[in-house]
Amino acid sequence: MYCVVQVREPLLGDQIQWDWNSLAHPCKDWQTRYPTKRAFGYLCTYSPIELLHAAGFVPVRLVQGSGQVALANAHLPSFSCALARMVTERLLSGALDCLSGLLVVHTCDTMQCVADIWHMADPPFPLVTFSLPTVLSNVGARDYLLAELHRLAAVLESDFGAPVTEDALRTSIALYNEQRRLLATLYEHRRAFTVEQFWTLVLSGMVTPVEEHNVLLQSVLQSVEEKKEAVRQGPAVILVGAILDDPTIPVIVHELGGQVVWDDLCTGSRYFDVLVDETQEPFGALADRYLKRVPCPTKHDDANPRAEHLLSLVHRTGAQGVVFVLPKFCEPHAFDYVLLSKALANEGVPHLWIETDLTAPIGQLRTRIQAFIELLRGS
Amino acid sequence: MAEKRYKKLKTAAELQRLMQWHYTRIRLPRLGRPLAWVTSGAPVEILRAMGVIAVYPENYGALCGARREAVSLCEAAEAQGYSPDLCSYARTSLGSVFQSERAPMGGLPQPDLLIACNNICGTVIKWYEAVAAHYEVPLFILDTPFIHGAFEPHALAYVVAQLEAMIRFVERTTGRRLSMKRLERTVRLANETVQLWSEIRALCKARPSPLNAPDLFVNMAPIVVLRGTEGAVRFYRHLKAEVEMRVKNGIGAIPKEKYRLLWDNIAIWHHLYRFYNYFVDYDACFVVDTYTGGWSQEIPEGQSELMEGIATAYATVFLNQSLEYRSHLMERLIREYDVDGFVMHCNRSCKPYSLGQYAIRRRITEGTGVPGLIIESDMCDARAFAAEAVKTRIQAFMETLAERK
Ligand code: SF4
Ligand code: SF4
Numbered sequence: 001m002y003c004v005v006q007v008r009e010p011l012l013g014d015q016i017q018w019d020w021n022s023l024a025h026p027c028k029d030w031q032t033r034y035p036t037k038r039a040f041g042y043l044c045t046y047s048p049i050e051l052l053h054a055a056g057f058v059p060v061r062l063v064q065g066s067g068q069v070a071l072a073n074a075h076l077p078s079f080s081c082a083l084a085r086m087v088t089e090r091l092l093s094g095a096l097d098c099l100s101g102l103l104v105v106h107t108c109d110t111m112q113c114v115a116d117i118w119h120m121a122d123p124p125f126p127l128v129t130f131s132l133p134t135v136l137s138n139v140g141a142r143d144y145l146l147a148e149l150h151r152l153a154a155v156l157e158s159d160f161g162a163p164v165t166e167d168a169l170r171t172s173i174a175l176y177n178e179q180r181r182l183l184a185t186l187y188e189h190r191r192a193f194t195v196e197q198f199w200t201l202v203l204s205g206m207v208t209p210v211e212e213h214n215v216l217l218q219s220v221l222q223s224v225e226e227k228k229e230a231v232r233q234g235p236a237v238i239l240v241g242a243i244l245d246d247p248t249i250p251v252i253v254h255e256l257g258g259q260v261v262w263d264d265l266c267t268g269s270r271y272f273d274v275l276v277d278e279t280q281e282p283f284g285a286l287a288d289r290y291l292k293r294v295p296c297p298t299k300h301d302d303a304n305p306r307a308e309h310l311l312s313l314v315h316r317t318g319a320q321g322v323v324f325v326l327p328k329f330c331e332p333h334a335f336d337y338v339l340l341s342k343a344l345a346n347e348g349v350p351h352l353w354i355e356t357d358l359t360a361p362i363g364q365l366r367t368r369i370q371a372f373i374e375l376l377r378g379s
Numbered sequence: 380m381a382e383k384r385y386k387k388l389k390t391a392a393e394l395q396r397l398m399q400w401h402y403t404r405i406r407l408p409r410l411g412r413p414l415a416w417v418t419s420g421a422p423v424e425i426l427r428a429m430g431v432i433a434v435y436p437e438n439y440g441a442l443c444g445a446r447r448e449a450v451s452l453c454e455a456a457e458a459q460g461y462s463p464d465l466c467s468y469a470r471t472s473l474g475s476v477f478q479s480e481r482a483p484m485g486g487l488p489q490p491d492l493l494i495a496c497n498n499i500c501g502t503v504i505k506w507y508e509a510v511a512a513h514y515e516v517p518l519f520i521l522d523t524p525f526i527h528g529a530f531e532p533h534a535l536a537y538v539v540a541q542l543e544a545m546i547r548f549v550e551r552t553t554g555r556r557l558s559m560k561r562l563e564r565t566v567r568l569a570n571e572t573v574q575l576w577s578e579i580r581a582l583c584k585a586r587p588s589p590l591n592a593p594d595l596f597v598n599m600a601p602i603v604v605l606r607g608t609e610g611a612v613r614f615y616r617h618l619k620a621e622v623e624m625r626v627k628n629g630i631g632a633i634p635k636e637k638y639r640l641l642w643d644n645i646a647i648w649h650h651l652y653r654f655y656n657y658f659v660d661y662d663a664c665f666v667v668d669t670y671t672g673g674w675s676q677e678i679p680e681g682q683s684e685l686m687e688g689i690a691t692a693y694a695t696v697f698l699n700q701s702l703e704y705r706s707h708l709m710e711r712l713i714r715e716y717d718v719d720g721f722v723m724h725c726n727r728s729c730k731p732y733s734l735g736q737y738a739i740r741r742r743i744t745e746g747t748g749v750p751g752l753i754i755e756s757d758m759c760d761a762r763a764f765a766a767e768a769v770k771t772r773i774q775a776f777m778e779t780l781a782e783r784k
Contacts, residue, residue: 076734077733077734078755084734106524106525113731113735115527117735117738119527119702120703120735120742129527131525131526131527133522133524135520138520138541138544139540139541140536140537143537144524144533144534147531151531297505298501300508300522304508331464331465331466331501334465335461335505335509336505337460337462338460338509339509339512342460
């Protein structure tokens with residue numbers, strides 16, 4: 001990605017030690033940190049992590065990260081997104097060998113292909129696929145999804161010896177709901193933290209056990225009350241896109257006098273939007289959460305609420321502009337960009353379009369963000 | 380003329396008339412008959428049985444590509460914010476929607492409804508969403524879950540439920556009703572078309588092969604666009620008779636067939652004859668391909684429920700199945716057609732078709748010993764074609780094959 005901001009000093013007192021590299025390299029030190037815990041990789045917010053957790057695993061999210069692509073070139077053409085290439089690289093280089101399994105959910109064409117490519121590359125752990133419906137509002141989608149969730153549970157039991165009981169699933173759902181609530185609260189209090197602290201708190205939750213992350217969030221949110229929230233000025237923007245696993249762009253926005261007030265990102269608000277109904281039968285409740293969410297660009301919804309959702313975020317947060325952070329070669333996001341940017345233009349909301357790849361020049365990025373913030377200042 | 384190196388089929392004129400008639404007919408006053416834009420893998424039998432006229436933006440994209448008019452349409456789409464990295468069928472189609480004055484035949488006639496099936500890719504969903512937004516017409520998406528392993532019973536039930544929803548959708552938007560009798564008849568015609576097409580492709584097992592890849596690509600148009608019509612059946616009967624005659628008389632598609640090759644992925648439309656002529660220069664003929672075999676699924680009749688048959692046929696097309704499945708299929712074709720080498724078009728436009736080709740190539744070469752060449756290009760966007768580099772790679776590959784002979 002752009003450049004990795006490496007934060008090696010303790011960020012929040014002695015509460016969290018965070019090395020940004022550990023986000024892309026969850027296996028580094030896994031054995032020492034969690035000698036008794038088994039990690040299960042996944043990529044997308046449509047992954048039923050509650051099921052993995054209930055089966056006794058720690059769901060660990062695989063993100064893009066930065067680095068060289070070498071081995072992956074023999075497996076993927078140059079026009080594959082950086083996420084696909086980087087995860088392939090780490091998988092082939094053995095950097096993900098601590099995983100007990102890897103779950104790939106059907107979202108885009110690229111994920112569909114890499115699931116099979118990874119499978120055919122003989123990883124040292126089993127790969128499990130989950131064919132999520134593409135049209136979640138369809139007749140029959142819920143029944144299908146429910147059956148697919150039960151199939152996944154059966155695979156966890158048969159191939160991993162890790163059965164999922166209903167009680168365990170309820171507990172896992174409650175834990176992840178708690179994490180979602182805490183993240184939502186954190187979003188409301190983001191001004192109490194530096195940009196890096198904020199993203200550390202959000203993203204670390206995707207590669208650490210949820211129990212640990214919940215405790216961390218609880219304690220930092222408690223001290224928020226005592227802390228004075230910084231009053232920030234300058235144009236407010238919303239980030240929209242796929243994966244942000246590196247705080248470079250929000251850091252630049254803030255350095256240049258803007259502020260990120262919310263986002264529609266897979267590694268951001270889409271991770272914690274909508275709770276699972278804890279009063280319902282747990283499998284059905286998991287299915288329903290996917291049906292209720294504002295769809296990601298790989299999903300179709302007849303009502304197509306993405307543009308409306310973005311406009312309502314703009315209005316609710318008082319943002320003056322939107323920054324799209326889109327991975328090169330990502331079809332679903334590239335298509336949606338056109339519809340979303342038109343909807344914004346109709347409402348007079350300016351936007352900036354940033355395309356990210358493994359080699360985006362940081363200097364140019366700064367200049368463009370600066371020009372955009374100046375534009376927002378003037379408006 | 381490069382084309383001279385091909386033995387022209389006598390049925391070529393008939394093919395041209397048939398396709399011209401199709402593109403003319405969709406522009407005639409339709410007396411209230413609705414017109415749908417559909418993806419190449421949509422269950423068109425249902426639409427035909429309901430009297431809905433179906434047109435195929437993908438076929439139109441291929442046509443623009445072959446006429447070398449796709450690039451300017453792609454640019455028209457790019458000017459509206461669509462990334463040049465998107466599928467060039469989608470960009471060509473959207474470009475023809477935004478700037479019909481630039482488009483061959485003025486673009487396709489405006490749709491009354493849209494039907495997209497994601498059994499070929501996820502791109503069609505986004506593409507059809509954009510078309511639906513532009514024309515403000517209703518869109519139905521038939522969701523066929525991708526098959527990494529087996530086609531599960533719950534997936535079948537899901538697709539059947541959607542087919543029923545699709546029928547209600549078409550009834551609602553067009554006011555027409557589906558008669559099961561007419562559906563059965565259309566399915567029969569479609570199956571007959573598919574059978575004839577499969578038989579024609581199978582005739583290429585002969586030595587020398589009666590057809591080369593460009594013949595297959597050109598002649599596949601009716602199987603996509605007119606499947607389930609009497610016109611298509613008639614045409615393929617004539618084509619089959621001609622191809623049979625070629626086999627009987629030992630007439631090959633190219634002057635001298637020394638190497639037999641397999642082609643994977645969509646044609647390079649903008650260099651169709653020129654590109655395959657690079658291989659003819661080495662006496663190499665593409666006797667089989669994976670793309671034109673994409674329309675070889677018959678709908679099981681009689682035994683089971685018709686809707687289940689349609690659901691199974693459409694949900695299990697080869698692009699909706701795993702790379703392992705595709706590797707096995709290609710290994711089988713290599714054996715059946717006695718192939719010396721395979722060429723994979725790594726098509727920037729089409730990710731589901733292209734991203735797994737390295738894995739497939741390794742698997743096939745391990746399994747059969749047959750070498751494969753991967754060429755990166757694009758089916759419609761001629762800007763992505765580097766002729767000299769491509770020629771050099773073909774030369775090196777043909778030398779490898781020569782050493783093996
Ligand atoms: S949605 Fe986009 S970024 Fe995500 S895997 Fe697919 S192509 Fe890559
Ligand atoms: S992505 Fe591939 S399958 Fe899909 S419309 Fe484009 S060319 Fe066809």
